[in-house]
Amino acid sequence: MKTYPVPVVRLILSDKEDRVLFVKRAHSSYAEGLWCLPGGKIDYGKTVEQAVIEELKEETSLTCDQAIFLFYQDSLPLNPGKMHCINMYFECAFSGTIRLNEESSDYGWIGSPDLEKYTVAFGNDRGIKRYWEQRSMPGKS
Numbered sequence: 001m002k003t004y005p006v007p008v009v010r011l012i013l014s015d016k017e018d019r020v021l022f023v024k025r026a027h028s029s030y031a032e033g034l035w036c037l038p039g040g041k042i043d044y045g046k047t048v049e050q051a052v053i054e055e056l057k058e059e060t061s062l063t064c065d066q067a068i069f070l071f072y073q074d075s076l077p078l079n080p081g082k083m084h085c086i087n088m089y090f091e092c093a094f095s096g097t098i099r100l101n102e103e104s105s106d107y108g109w110i111g112s113p114d115l116e117k118y119t120v121a122f123g124n125d126r127g128i129k130r131y132w133e134q135r136s137m138p139g140k141s
Contacts, residue, residue: 005074008085009051010039010124011092012070012131013062019109020128021098022118023059026105030083031121035108037128039087052090060107061099067092070131075123089127 013021022035038059042051052067067090075085098107110118112132115125 005084005086007042007048008039008075008087008122009042009048009055010037010073010087010089010122010127011052011056011064011067012037012089012128013056013092013094015109017109017111018132018135019111020131021060022108022110022120022124023100023104024106024108025103025121027102033105033119034121035110035118035124036121037089037124048088052092056092056094059101059103060096061101062094062096065093065095070134071127073123073127073130085122087122087124087127089131091131 021038023038024035025031025033038056040051040055040059042048046054049067053064056062056064070089070091073087073089075087077084100107108118112129115128
């Protein structure tokens with residue numbers, strides 16, 4: 001049983017239509033078949049920035065050209081003894097062509113009107129809604 005929070009990076013990549021890249025999890029004991037933002041745990045001895053760059057490359061083959069920290073979100077354990085994550089959300093500028101690794105079976109660019117059609121893991125639906133809300137606030141680009 002883990003009795004401490006696990007730091008995790010969540011990467012927000014958006015296109016010109018304000019849709020966000022989600023991947024469908026595969027071959028995992030955590031949230032198999034559900035959708036989530038690219039990202040993952042920060043390995044011991046790695047910086048948060050290294051985790052952002054490495055997780056994006058590992059999961060999508062994309063290169064992180066720039067990452068901006070946006071906010072954090074607690075994902076408390078759903079059941080006793082399950083994982084408690086602290087998700088750190090980053091907006092990423094990127095380049096390259098998407099090629100998924102074995103952790104994902106599909107990907108999609110999901111816009112706000114379509115989010116409810118997907119079963120999203122790790123509270124990433126709450127995180128992306130917050131992202132879209134903050135982008136629409138006065139003074140935000």
